[in-house]
Amino acid sequence: MYKEPAAPNWDDLLLVRAIADSRGMPGAAAEFRISASTVFRRLGQIEALLGVALFHRHRSGYELTPAGADIVALAQRLEVDIAASLRRVAERQELLAGELSIVVDETLPPLLVPSFAEFLRQFPDFCLHVTTVDRAPDLSAHDATIMIFANGEPSG
Incomplete structure (x- = not known):
């Protein structure tokens, strides 16, 4: 065989x-x-x-x-x-481009800004539109591409 x-x-x-x-x-x-x-x-x-x-x-x-x-x-x-x-x-990789609308909890920008900056360094052809809000918006309205919110009480 x-x-x-x-x-x-x-x-x-x-x-x-x-x-x-x-x-x-x-x-x-x-x-x-x-x-x-x-x-x-x-x-x-x-x-x-x-x-x-x-x-x-x-x-x-x-x-x-x-x-x-x-x-x-x-x-x-x-x-x-x-x-x-x-x-x-x-x-x-170079073709990755566009706009992202990101809605975040008003308490999160200090934590997220370094990540957003790194994302833009890696993908300079993207444009980020970041909006802060004090409460979660209606998800059915499709107001954002990405929504990031803290949930619960802070620990510590």
Whole structure:
């Protein structure tokens, strides 16, 4: 019965690519800030995991096998896809904008102002309209996007 091979993690793919780019252990070790022996050991683990050699070892350096070339190509595609996804996420973040009407209990502004300020730092395209009242308004009137009220007696 066919068993799906175990998959290397992202760091494994990056390590294989670094070995390929530098054609050896010392360059990859420098890029990852680890020892060449650690790179050598980790490559052995990755190859054992995949069940295939990723490099031909020569005196002049390491040369990718066809399987190794596939892994490097995969790492490059994933890196491009990850960068594109992160850009899309950042663009969505920038699209968060609008107006919020907030009605708060008159006793709460000293407690809430720092939170409102932090919100506006994180989302500068929002406009907050804060109104204080001495009693809770009628919720069915939809006078606010958000209503914040203290309930009960102060403790202490």
